[in-house]
Amino acid sequence: MQSLPTFILSAVGFFFLYYFEITNLWLIAFFGVLMVAFAIFPTLNILLWEKDIPKIERFLLKNKKNLTFYTVYALANGLDEEIKSSTEKLVSKSKQRSRQALYKIGEALHFKDLEAANEELSYITAPAYRAYYEGFIRLEEGDLAHANRIIDEIQTTWMKNTLMAERERLAGQLDEAIHYAEAAKKNSKGLQYYTLHKTFE
Incomplete structure (x- = not known):
């Protein structure tokens, strides 16, 4: 379920980086970390914080x-x-x-x-x-x-x-x-x- 939103966000993000020709490694690294966090947050939420x-x-x-x-x-x-x-x-x-x-x-x-x-x-x-x-x-x-x-x-x-x-x-x-x-x-x-x-x- 989470893979589709992650894929869409990744595609939009990479398009953004490409379109604006962003080559700053810090910004690219930040975007990568953001993608990883977005992908694993639902699982971490269930494992560590959920009460439903x-x-x-x-x-x-x-x-x-x-x-x-x-x-x-x-x-x-x-x-x-x-x-x-x-x-x-x-x-x-x-x-x-x-x-x-x-x-x-x-x-x-x-x-x-x-x-x-x-x-x-x-x-x-x-x-x-x-x-x-x-x-x-x-x-x-x-x-x-x-x-x-x-x-x-x-x-x-x-x-x-x-x-x-x-x-x-x-x-x-x-x-x-x-x-x-x-x-x-x-x-x-x-x-x-x-x-x-x-x-x-």
């Missing part, structure tokens, strides 16, 4: 050949076989052990395989995500004291609220869980918002 669930879902399904996007869709919608298949493919394609760990831990937590999830924790290099996933694991293990220490230390608002929602859900405090779930959604956007929305449904 049907729109995000249409994007994910339209781009289902992209394993990363389809894995997000499969995890959010609880498609067990697709989760296993796409995670296996992502892991085999990735050469970064930390990225492999993120794929594997997402799958392990979905299937409540806490042993497998624990094995992947040390390979996650981003401290915030390592703490976030460890918080989930400790909550599922019933280690509330450890989980609470992790929750207290987490700085990212949506991560903290998501863990608090899970803690209250496991404790049977559904009103509190809903409160924290809504707060987590409010402080997230794009694919993260979509994932949280589908999880909290």
Whole structure:
């Protein structure tokens, strides 16, 4: 859908450059950067800022050949076989052990395989995500004291609220869980918002 407007704008722009005989490299480079930004903005908007669930879902399904996007869709919608298949493919394609760990831990937590999830924790290099996933694991293990220490230390608002929602859900405090779930959604956007929305449904 975006390729036609991009093509039209590019054609008009190049005609403009040619017609006015603009040869300044800075202006040409600026135009090139503008074209790239115009082409990728719709995708970035969906990934990072969008909050329209049907729109995000249409994007994910339209781009289902992209394993990363389809894995997000499969995890959010609880498609067990697709989760296993796409995670296996992502892991085999990735050469970064930390990225492999993120794929594997997402799958392990979905299937409540806490042993497998624990094995992947040390390979996650981003401290915030390592703490976030460890918080989930400790909550599922019933280690509330450890989980609470992790929750207290987490700085990212949506991560903290998501863990608090899970803690209250496991404790049977559904009103509190809903409160924290809504707060987590409010402080997230794009694919993260979509994932949280589908999880909290």
